[in-house]
Amino acid sequence: MSIDTLGLSRRSVLKGVSGTALALSSFGPLVGPSRALAQGAKVVRVLSVEDPFFFSMKAMIPDFEKETGLKVELESLSYDALQARLVSAFVAKSSDADVIAVDQMWLGQYLDNGWIIPLNDYIAKDKDIDFGDFIPEVLYSSNMWRGQIATLPMAAYAQGVMYRKDIFDQFKIAAPPTQTTEAWTWDAYLNMLKSFAGKEFGGAPLFPTVVCGSQPSPIVHMFTQISASLGANWFKAFPKAPWNFEPQLTGPAWIQSVNLYRELYKLSPPEAINYVWFDAGTRFAKGDVAMFYWWTPYFYLVKNSGYMTGKKSDVMGKFGVGAMPKAAGVDQTISLGGWSLGVPSSSDKQDAGYAFIKWATSKATQKKMALWPDLNYQFSDFGRASLYKDEEIKAIYPYLDVQYDMMKQGNGKVTRPPVPGYTALESVLGLTLNQLLTGAGDPKAALETVNGLFTSILKGNLMIPYQKESFDDSLGAAKALISKLSKS
Amino acid sequence: MSVQAVLAPRAETPAPRSFVRRYLPYLLIAPSAIMLLSLIAYPLLFALRSSFYFWNLQIAPQPLAFVGFQNYIQALNAFDFRDALVNTLVLSVSGTAIEFVLGLASALLLLRALPGMNVVRALLILPTTIAPIVVGFLFRYLYDPSGGLVIWLLRVFGLPVPPQGLLGSPHTALAAVLFADVWQWTPFFAIVLYASLLSVPDEIIEAARLDRASPLTILIRIKLPLIRRTAIIIAMLRFMQLFNMFDVVLVLTRGGPGTSTRTLGYSLYEQGLINFNIGLVSAMTWITVLIVNIIVAIYIFFAFGNEEW
Numbered sequence: 185m186s187i188d189t190l191g192l193s194r195r196s197v198l199k200g201v202s203g204t205a206l207a208l209s210s211f212g213p214l215v216g217p218s219r220a221l222a223q224g225a226k227v228v229r230v231l232s233v234e235d236p237f238f239f240s241m242k243a244m245i246p247d248f249e250k251e252t253g254l255k256v257e258l259e260s261l262s263y264d265a266l267q268a269r270l271v272s273a274f275v276a277k278s279s280d281a282d283v284i285a286v287d288q289m290w291l292g293q294y295l296d297n298g299w300i301i302p303l304n305d306y307i308a309k310d311k312d313i314d315f316g317d318f319i320p321e322v323l324y325s326s327n328m329w330r331g332q333i334a335t336l337p338m339a340a341y342a343q344g345v346m347y348r349k350d351i352f353d354q355f356k357i358a359a360p361p362t363q364t365t366e367a368w369t370w371d372a373y374l375n376m377l378k379s380f381a382g383k384e385f386g387g388a389p390l391f392p393t394v395v396c397g398s399q400p401s402p403i404v405h406m407f408t409q410i411s412a413s414l415g416a417n418w419f420k421a422f423p424k425a426p427w428n429f430e431p432q433l434t435g436p437a438w439i440q441s442v443n444l445y446r447e448l449y450k451l452s453p454p455e456a457i458n459y460v461w462f463d464a465g466t467r468f469a470k471g472d473v474a475m476f477y478w479w480t481p482y483f484y485l486v487k488n489s490g491y492m493t494g495k496k497s498d499v500m501g502k503f504g505v506g507a508m509p510k511a512a513g514v515d516q517t518i519s520l521g522g523w524s525l526g527v528p529s530s531s532d533k534q535d536a537g538y539a540f541i542k543w544a545t546s547k548a549t550q551k552k553m554a555l556w557p558d559l560n561y562q563f564s565d566f567g568r569a570s571l572y573k574d575e576e577i578k579a580i581y582p583y584l585d586v587q588y589d590m591m592k593q594g595n596g597k598v599t600r601p602p603v604p605g606y607t608a609l610e611s612v613l614g615l616t617l618n619q620l621l622t623g624a625g626d627p628k629a630a631l632e633t634v635n636g637l638f639t640s641i642l643k644g645n646l647m648i649p650y651q652k653e654s655f656d657d658s659l660g661a662a663k664a665l666i667s668k669l670s671k672s
Numbered sequence: 673m674s675v676q677a678v679l680a681p682r683a684e685t686p687a688p689r690s691f692v693r694r695y696l697p698y699l700l701i702a703p704s705a706i707m708l709l710s711l712i713a714y715p716l717l718f719a720l721r722s723s724f725y726f727w728n729l730q731i732a733p734q735p736l737a738f739v740g741f742q743n744y745i746q747a748l749n750a751f752d753f754r755d756a757l758v759n760t761l762v763l764s765v766s767g768t769a770i771e772f773v774l775g776l777a778s779a780l781l782l783l784r785a786l787p788g789m790n791v792v793r794a795l796l797i798l799p800t801t802i803a804p805i806v807v808g809f810l811f812r813y814l815y816d817p818s819g820g821l822v823i824w825l826l827r828v829f830g831l832p833v834p835p836q837g838l839l840g841s842p843h844t845a846l847a848a849v850l851f852a853d854v855w856q857w858t859p860f861f862a863i864v865l866y867a868s869l870l871s872v873p874d875e876i877i878e879a880a881r882l883d884r885a886s887p888l889t890i891l892i893r894i895k896l897p898l899i900r901r902t903a904i905i906i907a908m909l910r911f912m913q914l915f916n917m918f919d920v921v922l923v924l925t926r927g928g929p930g931t932s933t934r935t936l937g938y939s940l941y942e943q944g945l946i947n948f949n950i951g952l953v954s955a956m957t958w959i960t961v962l963i964v965n966i967i968v969a970i971y972i973f974f975a976f977g978n979e980e981w
Contacts, residue, residue: 268945271729297733397840399928454836455817457929604730608947612751619930622842637751644746645731 227255228536231270231281234260235523236481236492237339240553240563241544247552248543254536263287270528274299279530282537286335286526288326289602295334296604300526302332306538307669313542316670317568319588324662325520325596326567330655331665335524336545337567339481342590343409343519344583345373345506346468346486347475348499351385360475360506362586364516364593370413370444373509377451380474393476394467395448397457397621400607400614404600405461405519407617409477411441412517412599413510418609423597423657429647431638433613433631442620442627449621457621462491469497477508479521480565480587487560494559505583508590520594522565547571554580597657605645612637716961722954729948743955755931756939757963763850763935764914768907770854775861776903780891782866793866796859804856808923811852815839815924822851839925842932849933852920857910864906868899904975908968915964936960 232238238260245256259281261269267290273280274297286294294300307315322340327333345360352359357379361368380392396402416437421428432438449456453467465482467473469489483505489497510516525544527537543549547570553563554577564581571577572588600606616634620627642648723743725735747753782793799807814822817837826833834841838848872895880890896903918937921927927934927942940960944953 264945271948275729275733293730297729299733397929398926400926453817454834455840457836457840458925460926605728605947607730608949611942611947615752615928615931618928622836622840622929633751644726645728646726646736 226253227257228283228533228540229257229281230259230283230540231266232258232260232285233263233266233287233523235285235339236485236562237523237553237565239492239559240556241338241549243556243558244544244549244552247549248540251543252539254539256540270294270299274528274530277530279528279532281528282531282533283525283540284528285338285523287523288521288596289600289606291327291334291524292329292602293604294526295329295332298529300334301529301534302334303336303527303538303541304333304669307333310542314547314568316666317547317570318666319567319569319591320659320663320666321591321594322520322522322567323666324659325594326522327524328657328662328665329602330657331661333665333669335526336541337522337524338545339563339565340522340567340591341479341481341520341565342587342594343477343508344480344483344586344590345475345477345508346482346503347506348471348473348502349504350502351380351390351474354385355380355383359504360509362506363589364507364510366510366512368507368509369512370410370509371512374444374447377448377475381451385472385474388472391453391467391473392451393448394452394459394464394473395445395456395476396459396461396464396478397449397618398460398463399618400611402460402464402614403617403621404610404614405521406464406478407441407445408599409508409519410444411438412519412595413508413514414441414444415511415514415517416441417598418601419603422601422603423655425654425656427650427654429603429642429650431635431642433635433638434628438631439627442617442631445617446621446627457618466490468503469499471498480590483583483587484560484562484564484581488562492559492562496560505586507586516593517598518590518594519599520591520596521600522567551577595659603647605641605647608641608645609638612641719954719957722950723958725951727949727951727954729950735951739951743951744959746952747956747959750939752927752931752934752939756934756936759846759932759934760915760917760936762846763853763917764911767850767853767857767914768911770850771858771861771910772903772907774854774858776865778858778862779865779869782862783869793863796862798859799856800860800863802856804917804919805923807852807856808920811848811855811920812839812924815848836929840929842929845925845929845933849917849921849924852924853914853917857913861906861910864902865899868902869895872898904972908971911971912964912968915960 232241242258242260245258249255266285267287270280270284270290274294284300286300295302307313318337319340322337323333326337326340327335347360349359357376360373360376377392380390383390396406414437416435417432419428420430420432453473456464456467459467461479462485464476464478465485466489468476468478468482469486485491486503487497487500489495508516508518525541527534527541531537545567547568550563550566550568550571551574554561554566554571556563561580564577564584564587566572569588572584572591578584596602600610612634616630619625620630639648722735724738724740726737726739726742727735778796782789782796802810811822814820815838817823817833817835817840823833823838834844838844876894876898877890880894885893916937917935918941921933921935921938922941925933927938936956940953940956943949943956
């Protein structure tokens with residue numbers, strides 16, 4: 185008997201198998217692993233991203249285990265892998281971890297979907313968390329959604345300027361100010377950079393600055409500092425109620441922002457078109473860049489010759505930090521970001537999870553992380569105001585005053601609105617910005633195209649017209665909630 | 673004798689033995705078939721069903737509405753679909769062709785009894801054992817405009833390098849991605865084709881040589897026809913793998929600059945694992961499946977005709 189009697193030839197079987205195998209390989213990554221692990225009651229599972237804070241936090245964990253008697257199972261993943269792993273676990277309703285690292289952009293999605301629990305009750309009952317010590321702008325930007333505290337800040341990032349003191353001295357150019365002033369504008373920043381164009385330093389060509397050009401996230405992270413500073417809004421009404429997500433990317437502030445970013449790229453190494461976050465920082469650390477702006481962790485990361493290598497870079501001891509430039513006549517807005525810790529609703533050890541979060545975000549632990557000497561002292565991303573005034577810490581991280589000043593002007597909900605479906609918008613914007621850097625396209629026409637694509641995506645995601653209940657999300661309301669929870 | 677009388681004794685012949693003989697192959701193949709159905713068919717059907725729903729995990733954890741072919745329309749009208757499809761086809765077709773030709777040339781060299789060939793054969797397998805993501809990082813360094821080996825070699829030979837680097841220029845980025853894949857997968861062709869060429873009987877080659885056939889004639893008229901089936905199948909497998917390429921793209925360029933290296937595989941990754949638009953990515957998956965199967969069917973038709981394979 186031949187298998188052909190069933191109407192199946194080896195050819196047709198192979199064809200079918202090849203097709204299905206291809207489809208499986210395409211769709212396979214979506215099928216997340218079920219990780220419903222049976223755990224003992226004395227274990228806290230922590231799933232983190234491997235950002236700089238991770239290394240010093242990991243070093244402190246024996247302290248937590250000693251204090252509480254709980255054993256910590258710490259696991260780290262890359263940004264994309266962490267999000268994929270978490271969402272797979274949430275959809276499968278499996279208990280993947282008791283504490284998770286949450287990016288501010290995921291907050292609304294996780295809380296609206298009921299994947300993480302609000303911490304309001306825990307905080308209200310906690311007498312020694314010193315909740316009022318957290319910087320309100322940080323909590324508002326990274327941890328609050330619809331009036332709920334969903335996470336606590338583990339590592340808070342603002343943006344600031346880094347410049348080479350020795351290069352500025354050689355060319356007799358005044359250093360950028362350490363505080364926001366009306367005179368320190370983007371025009372002043374650009375003119376200062378232009379004064380380095382075509383110069384050499386130490387016998388090698390000098391690049392005035394460096395930008396991130398890689399799409400989608402890196403370029404959007406850097407670009408939106410400019411757009412927010414210039415007063416550009418993503419939507420007609422957000423975060424203030426009533427929410428209206430009609431995109432507003434055709435406004436003059438967006439066009440100015442694109443033109444400015446293009447100018448900065450022209451003053452950067454050409455290969456910056458492909459630079460992701462740490463590429464820009466590493467390039468500055470190599471020593472042939474005069475000045476750039478970036479997330480505040482780079483205030484310490486550039487001390488290393490590579491990302492988290494611990495080897496001293498060529499610019500160590502030779503660079504200073506300054507305030508972000510602003511737009512003339514527009515109130516300054518600094519981009520805030522960072523990582524926070526939350527408790528998944530699927531965890532059956534939520535109390536233990538909260539205990540870990542409270543410990544990891546406490547003043548004592550964060551100070552120990554800052555004083556941890558390995559990797560050349562690599563943690564100053566505090567979400568607590570008091571740590572910026574700690575003299576022992578300031579002796580190691582002398583730029584903390586500037587960093588805190590940037591934090592206090594921060595608003596993460598304006599710079600990169602953490603609305604559901606944000607990543608699809610970021611993909612479109614990032615790709616377009618990347619194209620605008622390399623090509624000669626007209627920014628106005630390109631932004632009109634982006635605006636149309638945004639509208640299409642937002643309508644497809646049922647965000648236009650917005651049918652759910654809005655929430656009047658303001659810093660003032662956030663401060664009131666913080667005050668209420670601090671007193672209770 | 674009636675018909676019944678004739679048939680009756682036959683019905684009483686050892687029926688159980690006949691039953692076993694008839695159905696045993698099905699029973700033996702059943703576990704594999706069930707496994708294939710559950711592991712391959714179920715996800716595909718799940719994806720097919722999802723493709724007709726609005727299901728975005730950033731909006732809600734469950735499908736919100738039946739939308740018919742809306743996801744398919746959205747996928748086909750996406751701003752990056754055409755570029756991604758063209759890039760994918762360029763990578764798949766040219767990658768398969770280049771790797772096949774270089775692999776065949778390497779396989780023919782391996783057949784020669786040159787000193788050190790045993791070591792070369794062992795080393796050849798190494799690139800294929802490296803994860804594509806690692807290959808991506810390796811080539812990031814090799815393409816580094818300020819000191820990467822590839823850039824240095826290009827400059828030594830007087831070849832132009834774009835100021836923004838091979839990965840930074842829309843004119844060279846796709847070729848740079850392709851080169852990384854060629855480096856990794858040419859040895860795969862070389863090893864498989866080498867094994868196939870070993871099975872070509874020496875007698876036939878000797879006979880051809882006695883007939884004064886040139887090496888090129890021997891290759892085209894004797895060796896290639898004899899390894900044809902293996903060659904066609906591995907070329908098809910590599911084509912399908914290349915059609916799904918995303919990991920090297922992710923590490924090297926994230927689809928940029930612009931859309932110059934964006935592939936369908938990368939778009940699938942982006943929609944599925946970054947935007948979590950399950951409905952849309954399911955539709956894109958099925959579009960990809962259909963495109964690949966159509967191409968493979970045409971390829972098989974012309975490669976084998978009506979021949980059994």
